[in-house]
Amino acid sequence: MTLVKKTPTIQDVARFAEVSTATVSRALSSPERVSEQTRARISEAVRVTGYTPNQSARSLRQRTARTILVALPDIGNPFFSVILDAVEREAACRGYGVLVANRFPGNSSGLRMRDYFMSNRVDGLLLFDGSVDLEQLMMLTGDPMPVPLIVACEEIPNAPFHTVKTDNSYAAEQATRHLIALGHRRIGHVLGPRGNVLTGERQRGYARAMQVAGLEIRPEWLLQGGFAMEAGQVAAAHFMCLRDRPTAIFAANDESAVGFISGLRQRGLDCPGDVSVVGFDDLELAAHVWPPLTTMRQPRAALGRIAAGALIDLIEGGRRDRMPMHMVLSSEMIVRGTTARPPAPATSEAGPSALAVQ
Template sequence: MTKKTPTIQDVARHANVSTATVSRALSVPEKVSEATRARVSEAVRVTGYTLNQAGRSLRQRTARTILVALPDIRNSFFSTILDAIEREAASRDYGVLVLNLYFGHETVRRLENFLLSNRADGLLLLDGSLDTHTLRTLSAQAGDIPIVIACEDIRQSGFHTVVTDNIDAAERATEHLINSGHRQIGHLLGPEHNVIARDRQAGFLRALDKHGLPAPTEWQLRGNFDTESGFAAAARFVSMGARPTAVFAANDESAIGFLSGLRQHGVICPRDISVVGFDDLGFAPHYVPPLTTMRQPREALGRMAAETLIDTIEEPDALPTPLRIVLRSELVVRESTARIAQPEPVSVPVRGIATS
């Protein structure tokens, strides 16, 4: 049987230290104690671990490869972004590695192991679930590896950031329904702890507040950025007494699931309800009815994020202060929204108004 090649994790276990400590002891030995250096050196000897050329390339920033970490590779939203990242990287002679972080509490451990054990010159992070302290620690452990945050915002992170205008775009989507005569407007939410979902809910509520319109909690339906949650929300919607005449969905996939579920209950769009989505995914113009939605500039987001990361890799001090780029989304009006000729008097459920 072929003997397994020893890894940095094997060294860490034998020396009873973290992989980050092993990495520091091998790359910047002056930053660890003499006793720790001795334990790591002995563990390297015993395990037979070899600090190969790939590892040296990582520390010397010569791999010409970037790591893209995203929350769920199954989500079709990321396809255009990844394509743009790869095209920009290839144009500058960089390769791209993709890491799927859809593993709950294992996210930080997997990302740490990947940065310390694999070959990348920088990290492009599309996941907003990590906190600033964790990111700074990961960067330091990997030899101050450059990090650019994109898509899902992490505010006050101190890293370069490229995002879209989720709050403003959600407000404009809701304004479109208000300008079409709707006064009873619901919201199909995204995941509860997702920063994008919270921002889009905030924009929705801001538009209603500006026009003095109600936002009952019953009209804000829980969702999860997928068709299944949208379909389930439709069943809750039809069971309501007083229903909204329009719904702003936090993304296109949940909007499509919602419309499909409504159709099964005999509720037809836009005859009985208007629906606006978010993202303008490839299927949005081809659904029946074609979906009104906010078009995110996903290609520009991916390209500019990759460009910013590679610029930082090649000239670390070129941008001394964190760069923050916010791209504007575009309202695309299709047939899933219609004007109400005579707005009905506002009728709301008796259980109260949402304030946040």
């Protein structure tokens, strides 16, 4: 009914409440500084006019945007989208908006982020993309780290940033130990994408578990892979070519695990009958494929929430700590249907050679 000509401003509220704009502003941001009755008049005026503060004006004056920038390598990936969900929730609760920036082809991403900061559109950066150019980033943050920045999930080696991540290496070790505990001795690993930090950490965890158990790591059991389902399928094809196959595989993530299992199936091998497989991440997918996937759960929602919260603390605290802070969340083993004891014949067949090596 009420045809709104223009969005109401603080002036309108002030006029209606018969006070100055300064008083209105104070009534809204620090109510204790305004007398009870004036406050009541202003509340009423706000209600009647339907006033909402203009964020641009506020940003301009206060030099804060109440917005964070979330940089992701791939929003389309369910791994990240669940995290983004949690980030958005946390930010919204604390009155912040969330701008998303997906990785761009080329390495222009760093520049794009720089632009967001320079143009005062965002107050802080939540970086999930480890591939951003380090130099561009350093240029962004300057020396005394003037830009609130948290690197999450991925990690930029040797860079002095706050990080929030999960215990990748230890989790990978646990996943491998689960297979060992089941009786597997010949265990392979589908690697993550080449050059990725996480790939390295998970491989290290796998290697440590094998070493500790005194098991052999054959180079041909390290299957080239990646974080996509296709990569898992390709790894399965390579797996089939092995003359001396492992009885279990630790895959770098759930998607490669699922691709790997479906690749096995296509070629007549059963999981977990012939080969046990353990994944990493615990995507929704994992519980619902058949057989349901045994995997290491990464607390993705918690990670998003904590990262966003920490970033906003950083923004509001104004303390640009010299000491980077590292928060590590722990993962959890979720045992489902893709892992089982090794097949009897395979074990006896492999027995001698495995012993011979030790």
